[in-house]
Amino acid sequence: MxxxxxxxxxxxxxxxxxxxxxxxxxxxxxxxxxxxxxxxxxxxxxxxxxxxxxxxxxxxxxxxxxxxxxxxxxxxxxxxxxxxxxxxxxxxxxxxxxxxxxxxxxxxxxxxxxxxxxxxxxxxxxxxxxxxxxxxxxxxxxxxxxxxxxxxxxxNLIADIGLIGLPNAGKSSLLKILTNATPKIGDYLFTTLEPNLGTVPASHDSQGDAGGGKIILADIPGLIEGASLGKGLGVKFLKHIEKTKILMHCIDAQDADILKTYETVRREFKEYSQKLLEKEEIILITKKDLVSSKKLKEQITLLKKFKRKIQPVSIYEETSINTLKELIESFKM
Ligand SMILES: Nc1nc2c(ncn2[C@@H]2O[C@H](COP(=O)(O)OP(=O)(O)OP(=O)(O)O)[C@@H](O)[C@H]2O)c(=O)[nH]1
Ligand SMILES: [Mg+2]
Known part of the structure; x- marks a missing residue:
């Protein structure tokens, strides 16, 4: 919804x-x-x-x-x-x-x-x-x-984690698999027109008690170059991620120029507000099932210079999703 x-x-x-x-x-x-x-x-x-x-x-x-x-x-x-x-x-x-x-x-x-x-x-x-x-x-x-x-x-959204990135990067797919949300997913740009919110189900300890508080994730419509100036759908929604604690920056593993893609989104943040730029950020390399492990390694090596945690993930690989879930739970909102 x-x-x-x-x-x-x-x-x-x-x-x-x-x-x-x-x-x-x-x-x-x-x-x-x-x-x-x-x-x-x-x-x-x-x-x-x-x-x-x-x-x-x-x-x-x-x-x-x-x-x-x-x-x-x-x-x-x-x-x-x-x-x-x-x-x-x-x-x-x-x-x-x-x-x-x-x-x-x-x-x-x-x-x-x-x-x-x-x-x-x-x-x-x-x-x-x-x-x-x-x-x-x-x-x-x-x-x-x-x-x-x-x-x-x-x-002004109060999500703990914001999923951001270019259109079609796989943001809504991750929101869907990690939370109770049922966002629309499509193999085209701007499938998401309004932000979606989802709650990560609380993990349970050995007594079956829910552990910790619930964590709220939001995906926002894809950002494109010029988003901060009002291009695409971006700017209206940047305010929603201002209050999140962590950003998960999604980049398609198949991206032909992964550095440029990363920098495009970061530049839009910078134009919008310094606060957004300084927020804690993790890079998710999405759709890892679609590239060879050699290609994936190359992409990781390229992104290392930004000194962020880099997490490759695929919605079709359960282990990678479990690793991501553990990472999210480790944030202790
Ligand atoms: N093979 C593969 N396809 C994926 C994966 N994640 C997402 N996709 C596909 O990528 C396409 C885009 O996914 P979305 O989740 O709609 O992407 P989005 O970033 O929310 O896109 P916008 O809302 O347009 O910004 C869909 O066709 C998905 O099925 C993945 O891990 N592996
Ligand atoms: Mg979407």
Whole structure:
């Protein structure tokens, strides 16, 4: 499934319940008592970061999120119930932009919900207006309106590892074999049009317990020369790999000029941001089944000058995939 990383939604906090206007008369007592209870406060809309959510696909069809209204106050001094809050869980690093007032909030905290739209206050019931309740009309009998906001949500990807390289290098094939993702794979350029995310299944120790945290891999559409200037699909997605911890640079083993290919992609990084260039990087020589071992050795020798770890791999050779899995697990995100 393609990654949903940019959505527009409306959030609506609940309205406050109305205060009640009610009078109690007791037989034999000439006085009347005001006994209208207050309305309940409307629920608010909160956002909180969660590591269990990896994109914004919950908003693929749901475009409005609303908290509940507060209940109206009732006679006999009964107060209306508070409206239930709405808590929206998003991946850490989600930007919430309120364009109408140029306000931007980044949701990072995993423990504290951030208030984004406040529920309306409950209206006062007339029990507050004793003893002259008949003469005073309560001022704010009607509950306050809940805040309503149009928000633009942008996710800056939080994958641990980014698979990058030229189109057709075999990035999506690796994502598919290493994770639970099911990206489209094709023997042509630009098969991948949007980044895909996948989670590496946690390894298990001898007791069968899952070991370590989960590791998230992303592949992004192939980069070509000029990507940082907007050519191909590249630049839109470079921002997604800015936050990954490690890059896996995929190069087809059959590449006729492997040094040039490597440098082309690196140059695009440099043009985009120095930060990307300085990120830890491993070179994966992909599709090793398609070249002789002599050719593979030559390619490795050529790439050595970049002083990176070099890992040859083929999706058709299980041992090479297992070695790659071990390498990924050794990163301990
Ligand atoms: N023989 C062989 N073919 C492979 C291997 N890995 C990928 N391929 C083939 O290479 C082609 C491209 O694979 P993809 O995984 O779609 O490549 P990509 O880098 O994601 O391509 P874009 O999305 O276009 O950038 C497909 O036809 C794959 O079947 C491999 O290890 N061995
Ligand atoms: Mg692809």
């Amino acid at each position: 393609a990654l949903i990383d940019d959505v527009r939604i409306k959030v609506k906090a609940g309205n406050g319940g109305n205060g009640a206007k009610s009078f109690l008369t007791i037989t034999g007592n000439p006085k009347t008592f005001a006994d209208g209870g207050n309305g309940g406060r409307g629920g608010s809309v909160y956002f909180q970061a969660s590591n269990n959510i990896s994109d914004l696909s919950q908003f693929r069809f749901t475009k409005v999120v609303a908290a509940k209204n507060g209940q109206n106050g009732m006679k006999k001094n009964l107060f209306g119930k508070k409206g239930e809050d709405a808590l929206i869980l998003v991946p850490p690093g989600t930007q919430i932009i309120n364009e109408s007032i140029d306000e931007q909030t980044e949701i990072i905290d995993l423990d504290v919900p951030i208030l984004i739209a406040k529920g309306g206050g409950g209206g006062q019931g007339n029990h507050n207006y004793k003893p002259d309740a008949r003469r005073y009309v309560p001022q704010n009998e009607v509950g306050g309106a809940g805040e309503e906001k149009d928000l633009h949500l942008i996710l």
